[in-house]
Amino acid sequence: MVESDYVPDESTLDLIKKAFNAKNNAYARYSGFKVGAVALTGDGSIFTGCNVENASYGLTMCAERVALFKAYSEGKRDIKTIVVIGETDDPISPCGACRQVILELAPEAEIVLVNRDMTKILKFKTAELLPYAFKL
Numbered sequence: 001m002v003e004s005d006y007v008p009d010e011s012t013l014d015l016i017k018k019a020f021n022a023k024n025n026a027y028a029r030y031s032g033f034k035v036g037a038v039a040l041t042g043d044g045s046i047f048t049g050c051n052v053e054n055a056s057y058g059l060t061m062c063a064e065r066v067a068l069f070k071a072y073s074e075g076k077r078d079i080k081t082i083v084v085i086g087e088t089d090d091p092i093s094p095c096g097a098c099r100q101v102i103l104e105l106a107p108e109a110e111i112v113l114v115n116r117d118m119t120k121i122l123k124f125k126t127a128e129l130l131p132y133a134f135k136l
């Protein structure tokens, strides 16, 4: 993990801005909490995501899984970076479901977690987010 004095390079900063903008598309009718994400693949493709909620709360899909599933559904599996930004004062912390999915679908990725105004940024390797994970 890299602490919040981590200064992203230009291309990572660009990803963070794209995730920030993707947050505007969030369908957060129930929680009011908007989240944006991007997934960067090895060929430079960028897939955005936002959270999409449902009246049946458990059907809600998180922003990072949307971005990841968009990449996979376009045949892009070489996930290099995932950025997630929410509306918290500290960098957002992905839920357990997302950690499980990220571990399997983006095992080599760097996960960049950002707070609401992009002043605090944490960087993790996928495996750090889910120790002793269930795998088959």
Ligand SMILES: O=c1ccn([C@H]2C[C@H](O)[C@@H](CO)O2)c(=O)[nH]1
Residues within 6 Å of the ligand: 028, 031, 033, 034, 035, 050, 051, 052, 053, 060, 061, 062, 063, 064, 084, 092, 093, 094, 095, 098
């Ligand atoms: O990392 C996270 C954490 C939460 N959410 C969403 C799910 C729900 O719509 C809302 C509140 O939990 O935020 C995400 O999309 N990503």
Ligand SMILES: [Zn+2]
Residues within 6 Å of the ligand: 062, 063, 094, 095, 096, 097, 098, 099
């Ligand atoms: Zn989640």
